[in-house]
Amino acid sequence: MTPTVHIVDDDADFRDGLAWLLDSRGLPVRAWSGGDAFLQAMRQPQGDGWPCCVVLLDIRMEPLSGLATFEQLKALGWPWPVLFLTGHGDVGMAVAAVKNGAWDFLEKPFQNNLLVDRVAKAQRAALALQADAGERLRFQKAVAALSTREREVLAELLQGHYNKNIADHLGITQRTVEFHRANIFEKLQVQSAVELAHRVGLYGLLPQTAHTNLGPGTPPALP
Numbered sequence: 769m770t771p772t773v774h775i776v777d778d779d780a781d782f783r784d785g786l787a788w789l790l791d792s793r794g795l796p797v798r799a800w801s802g803g804d805a806f807l808q809a810m811r812q813p814q815g816d817g818w819p820c821c822v823v824l825l826d827i828r829m830e831p832l833s834g835l836a837t838f839e840q841l842k843a844l845g846w847p848w849p850v851l852f853l854t855g856h857g858d859v860g861m862a863v864a865a866v867k868n869g870a871w872d873f874l875e876k877p878f879q880n881n882l883l884v885d886r887v888a889k890a891q892r893a894a895l896a897l898q899a900d901a902g903e904r905l906r907f908q909k910a911v912a913a914l915s916t917r918e919r920e921v922l923a924e925l926l927q928g929h930y931n932k933n934i935a936d937h938l939g940i941t942q943r944t945v946e947f948h949r950a951n952i953f954e955k956l957q958v959q960s961a962v963e964l965a966h967r968v969g970l971y972g973l974l975p976q977t978a979h980t981n982l983g984p985g986t987p988p989a990l991p
Contacts, residue, residue: 771894772796772819773887776806776837777826777853786824786883793884795891802829803837811844820848820898822890827854827862827873835865842869847897849890904971910956918955921948925961926968 773795777783780801787799800806803825810818823841827834838850849871854862862873871890874883914922917938924934931949935942958964 769820770794770796771848771891772798772821773891774798774800774806774821774823776800776803776823776829776834778802778829779826782826789880790884790887795884795887803832803834803840807832807837807840807844810841810846818846818848820894822848822887822894823850824887825850825852827852827858827865835861838865838868838870847901848894849897851886851890907956907967907971914952914955918948918952921945922952922964925949925952926965 773790775783775786775790775797777786777799778801783799783801787797790797800809806823825834825837829837834852838852841850850869851871852862852865852873853876854873855876859873859875862870862875866873871893872886874886911919911922917940920938921934924937929937931942931945934945938945953959953964956964956967958967
């Protein structure tokens with residue numbers, strides 16, 4: 769599904785023209801008269817969150833500026849790309865916004881094709897974020913579904929321990945460790961301990977058991 773493009777601009781003529789341009793290129797569009805209206809709607813996310821989208825946000829608006837709108841979006845945990853639309857005198861503010869988490873900015877006046885290309889690029893970025901969020905959730909659920917013993921073996925694997933050492937630490941046979949290790953790889957859909965450590969580190973999800981106490985900032989070791 770193509771991500772919707774939300775246009776947030778208090779200039780009705782510019783907003784309508786931009787909406788017409790994107791609609792003529794086959795992009796789903798929704799226009800908002802200002803930051804307040806957009807935030808009011810976005811404060812109530814649907815289902816598991818906000819649908820995958822892109823935001824075109826004018827940097828100068830009244831009464832709520834684009835920068836203030838962006839800060840409130842960040843406070844809500846907004847995950848999708850925000851592209852600022854800015855005049856020549858506001859480029860410095862736009863650059864600062866990008867450094868503060870905005871996806872990009874485009875200076876007015878701009879060529880239509882350039883804008884559409886930039887929006888399409890932001891849409892691809894949004895879809896990539898959506899796919900990553902889905903994989904992260906699947907992986908987290910798979911880890912949560914592991915048995916207590918499997919989580920203990922997982923923690924040992926992430927510390928770089930071999931099967932024999934794990935068996936000694938947990939007081940079980942090496943064959944039992946191999947059984948749990950195979951189950952962990954199957955449930956978490958990984959092929960190796962290296963891939964397992966990469967996934968766990970990527971998603972910031974490290975198990976805590978009676979044998980290890982790993983926090984989010986602790987990098988997993990590789991066996």
